Amino acid sequence: MKYVLMFVETEQFAADLTAMGDAERDRAYARVQQWFAENYDKITHHARLMSPDAATTLRLDRGEPLVTDGPFVEGKEVVSGFTEIEVADLDEALRLAKSWPGCPVVEIRPMAS
Amino acid sequence: MAGLPGGGDPPDGVVTQPSHAELARVVRECAGRLTASLVHLVGDFAAAEDLVQDAIEAALTHWPAEGIPDRPDAWLYTVARRRGLDVLRRESRYREKLALVAWPAEPEPDDRLRLIFTCCHPALPRAGQVALTLRVVCGLTTAQIARAFLIPESTVGQRITRAKRKISDAGIPYRIPPADELGARLAEVLAVIYLLFNEGYLCSGGRHAQSRDLTDEAEFLAALLDDLMPTEPEVAGLLALIRLHRARAAARFDQNSEIIQLQQQDRSLWDHDVIADAGRMIARAAAFRRPGPYQLQAAIVACHAEAERWEDTDWTQIVVLYDMLLYLAPSPVTRLHRAIALRYVTGPAAALREVEALADDLNGYHLFHATRAELLRDLGHPDQAQAADARALALTANPAQRSLLRQRLNWA
Numbered sequence: 117m118k119y120v121l122m123f124v125e126t127e128q129f130a131a132d133l134t135a136m137g138d139a140e141r142d143r144a145y146a147r148v149q150q151w152f153a154e155n156y157d158k159i160t161h162h163a164r165l166m167s168p169d170a171a172t173t174l175r176l177d178r179g180e181p182l183v184t185d186g187p188f189v190e191g192k193e194v195v196s197g198f199t200e201i202e203v204a205d206l207d208e209a210l211r212l213a214k215s216w217p218g219c220p221v222v223e224i225r226p227m228a229s
Numbered sequence: 230m231a232g233l234p235g236g237g238d239p240p241d242g243v244v245t246q247p248s249h250a251e252l253a254r255v256v257r258e259c260a261g262r263l264t265a266s267l268v269h270l271v272g273d274f275a276a277a278e279d280l281v282q283d284a285i286e287a288a289l290t291h292w293p294a295e296g297i298p299d300r301p302d303a304w305l306y307t308v309a310r311r312r313g314l315d316v317l318r319r320e321s322r323y324r325e326k327l328a329l330v331a332w333p334a335e336p337e338p339d340d341r342l343r344l345i346f347t348c349c350h351p352a353l354p355r356a357g358q359v360a361l362t363l364r365v366v367c368g369l370t371t372a373q374i375a376r377a378f379l380i381p382e383s384t385v386g387q388r389i390t391r392a393k394r395k396i397s398d399a400g401i402p403y404r405i406p407p408a409d410e411l412g413a414r415l416a417e418v419l420a421v422i423y424l425l426f427n428e429g430y431l432c433s434g435g436r437h438a439q440s441r442d443l444t445d446e447a448e449f450l451a452a453l454l455d456d457l458m459p460t461e462p463e464v465a466g467l468l469a470l471i472r473l474h475r476a477r478a479a480a481r482f483d484q485n486s487e488i489i490q491l492q493q494q495d496r497s498l499w500d501h502d503v504i505a506d507a508g509r510m511i512a513r514a515a516a517f518r519r520p521g522p523y524q525l526q527a528a529i530v531a532c533h534a535e536a537e538r539w540e541d542t543d544w545t546q547i548v549v550l551y552d553m554l555l556y557l558a559p560s561p562v563t564r565l566h567r568a569i570a571l572r573y574v575t576g577p578a579a580a581l582r583e584v585e586a587l588a589d590d591l592n593g594y595h596l597f598h599a600t601r602a603e604l605l606r607d608l609g610h611p612d613q614a615q616a617a618d619a620r621a622l623a624l625t626a627n628p629a630q631r632s633l634l635r636q637r638l639n640w641a
Contacts, residue, residue, distance in 0.1 A: 117400040205402035
C-alpha cells in the first residue's frame with residue numbers, strides 16, 4: 117500500500133533547532149539523511165516544504181477567487197514536508213514512522229488508489 | 230427440530246429450548262472461530278464479519294424456538310458459507326477461492342488471536358475497538374452491544390462501520406504483531422478487556438434480563454487470550470483479577486440491588502474455589518518475574534478475597550502492592566486507593582492528608598469525595614463529611630452507587 121507520511125513541526129521543535137549550535141544541527145540533519153538512506157527502497161517520493169510564511173492560500177468557494185497570505189489553517193503545528201512510501205500495511209508504515217529522527221509529529225495517511 | 234435454514238441436513242437430536250445464558254455461551258464459543266475461518270474463505274475481514282453477523286442473527290431467530298443444534302458451529306458455518314459463496318460468485322477469482330472452501334474448516338488457534346489483535350489495533354479509536362471485539366470475537370449483535378452500553382443501536386452500528394472501513398482503508402494488517410511490538414499491542418488488547426469488565430462490573434446491579442453480561446465477555450476474552458498466550462503473565466494477571474472480582478459478586482448486592490460494601494459483605498457467599506484458583510494463577514504468573522499492573526491489581530484483590538474476615542485483611546501488604554503499582558503505572562486514582570488502604574495502617578489522619586493532595590487531579594471523581602467523606606467522618610467532622618458526600622452524589626451516574634451515597638447522606 118501507498119502512504120504519505122506528513123511531517124509536522126511544532127513551535128518547540130523549530131525553536132530547539134534554531135537554538136542548536138552548528139555541529140549539533142549538522143548531526144540532526146545527518147540523522148535525517150541516514151533515515152532516508154536506510155529506507156530508500158520504500159520511499160517513492162519526498163518533498164520538503166518552505167515555512168508557512170511562504171504560503172499563499174486561494175479560496176475558490178466564495179464567488180471571486182480570494183487570495184490570502186499564509187497557510188489555510190493557522191496553527192502551532194505545521195506540515196514541513198511529506199514522504200510517499202510503499203509498504204505492505206499500516207504496521208510497516210508505523211514502524212518506519214517510529215524510527216523517524218526529525219520533527220516530533222508524523223501523520224500517516226493512506227493514498228487513495 | 231433445528232434444521233438448517235433453507236433446507237440441508239438437520240443435525241441429529243432435538244434440544245429443548247435454550248436459556249439465554251446457553252445461547253450466549255454457544256454463540257460466544259463459535260463466533261471468533263467462524264470469523265477466522267471466513268476471513269480465509271473470502272479474504273476480507275469486513276466481508277467475513279458481515280457474514281458472521283448475519284449467521285448469528287439467523288441463529289438468534291431460530292434457536293430460541295427450535296433449540297440449539299448439536300453442531301452449532303456447523304450450523305452457523307453453513308449459513309455464513311452460503312452467503313459467502315454468493316459474495317464470491319460476484320468476484321472474478323471465484324473458482325480459485327471456492328477450492329479453499331471445505332468443512333470442517335478448523336482454523337489454527339492463532340487465528341482468533343489475529344482477530345483480537347486486529348480488532349484492538351491502536352489506529353482504531355477505543356470505542357471502535359470495543360464494539361468490534363464484542364461483535365467479531367464474542368459474537369454479540371449490534372443491538373446487544375447497544376443495550377450493554379446503554380447507547381443507541383445506530384451509534385454502535387456507526388462505530389462498527391467506521392472501524393471496519395478504517396481497517397480496510399488504512400491497511401491495518403490481519404496478523405499477530407511481531408515480538409518487538411507485542412508488548413505494546415498486548416497492552417492495548419488488555420485495556421479493551423479491562424474496560425469491558427469495568428463497564429459490566431459497575432452496571433451489574435439492575436441490568437436488563439436479556440442483556441449479555443459484559444463481565445462474561447471480559448472473562449471469556451481474558452481466558453481465551455490466556456489459553457492462546459500462556460507465557461504472558463499480564464494476561465494471567467487480568468484473568469485472575471476478573472475472576473477474583475466475579476467470585477465475590479453474589480455478596481455485592483442486597484435484594485434491592487443496593488451495593489453492600491466490602492466490610493459488610495457476607496464472605497461465606499464468595500466462591501472460595503475460584504478465589505483459591507486465582508491465587509494459584511497469580512503465583513504462576515509471578516514466576517515469570519515480569520510484574521505488571523494487572524498482576525499487581527489481582528494480588529491486591531487477592532489480599533481482600535483471601536482474608537477470612539474484614540479484620541484479617543493484610544493492609545500492610547496491600548499498601549506495598551499499591552507502591553509497586555504506582556511505580557509501574559503512576560496514577561492519581563491508584564494513589565487514592567493506596568490512601569484508602571493507608572487508613573488501616575497509619576490511621577485516617579495520614580490517609581486524609583494523602584487524599585487532600587489529590588484534590589487538583591480528582592476533583593471531578595466521585596470516589597475522591599466519597600473517600601474524603603468517610604475519612605472526615607472518622608475524624609469527627611460530620612458537616613464536612615456530608616458536604617463531601619453531596620459532591621460525590623452529584624458526580625456518579627451509576628444507580629447503585631448513587632443509592633449508597635444517598636443512604637449515607639440520610640443517616641450522616
